[in-house]
């Protein structure tokens with residue numbers, strides 16, 4: 001079949017199944033399969049795709065029609081300047097979380113264009129120790145380690161399968177020797193972590209249990225519930241992090257956590273109630289997305 005006809009057929013199929021932006025999705029899947037730029041496909045609608053690839057293409061389109069996320073179908077997700085391997089064991093890294101990564105890099109002395117808050121910068125040191133709670137794909141641990149040569153990261157997750165994915169990504173970017181992967185339940189108070197971290201980052205699960213059924217089909221049916229659900233009000237991880245931060249963070253260390261679109265003030269209070277100075281960072285839509293906290 002001609003590329004142009006394939007696109008038309010796939011986009012009609014996806015549109016009938018209520019996939020958002022069906023033409024773009026059809027084009028992206030074809031572009032990924034034949035490893036050509038999407039502009040090449042649009043510019044060459046008369047090129048014929050062989051039968052084997054045509055079959056492969058429609059099996060991808062069928063998966064997308066069942067609302068399986070594009071990132072799980074291709075096994076890839078862009079985050080900052082990197083492409084992370086992802087599979088259904090890990091949350092697909094979100095662009096919101098890039099703000100947290102940028103905040104962490106700022107704290108480590110980079111990317112001054114993002115913020116202007118000297119208090120949330122670490123003093124110069126030869127080695128910085130970082131803790132990533134709920135590392136998932138490792139998008140934060142790996143991009144922080146890649147962004148700064150003198151960083152050592154402890155990356156914790158309750159899911160062994162997620163840690164395997166994170167490890168794969170650390171190897172992909174050559175930082176596996178600077179990340180220690182720790183299989184642990186952070187909510188288990190008997191778990192002892194090394195402590196004295198200069199920087200703690202976390203994008204913990206934060207969806208209240210009663211909101212889980214309202215999530216988009218692609219999230220609800222495909223992404224791991226353990227990466228999303230967080231008790232009745234979605235705040236259990238922040239309370240636990242706040243309770244343990246004074247024993248885990250170094251004296252003038254910095255903590256950065258991502259939160260849900262309507263949780264910024266509450267999360268900030270959880271930390272300020274414990275004597276931390278806090279700062280809310282807004283995402284590109286002006287929503288409070290990241291809470292920074294320090295004892296300085």
Ligand SMILES: C[S@@+](CC[C@H](N)C(=O)[O-])C[C@H]1O[C@@H](n2cnc3c(N)ncnc32)[C@H](O)[C@@H]1O
Pocket residue numbers: 090091092093094097133134135136137138139140156157158159162184185186187188203204205206226227228
């Ligand atoms: C929202 S995802 C974040 C993943 C990744 N850091 C990111 O930003 O894309 C939360 C992660 O926390 C992990 N997690 C959930 N409960 C946990 C617990 N009790 N202890 C440690 N990790 C946990 C999940 O397996 C998941 O990988």
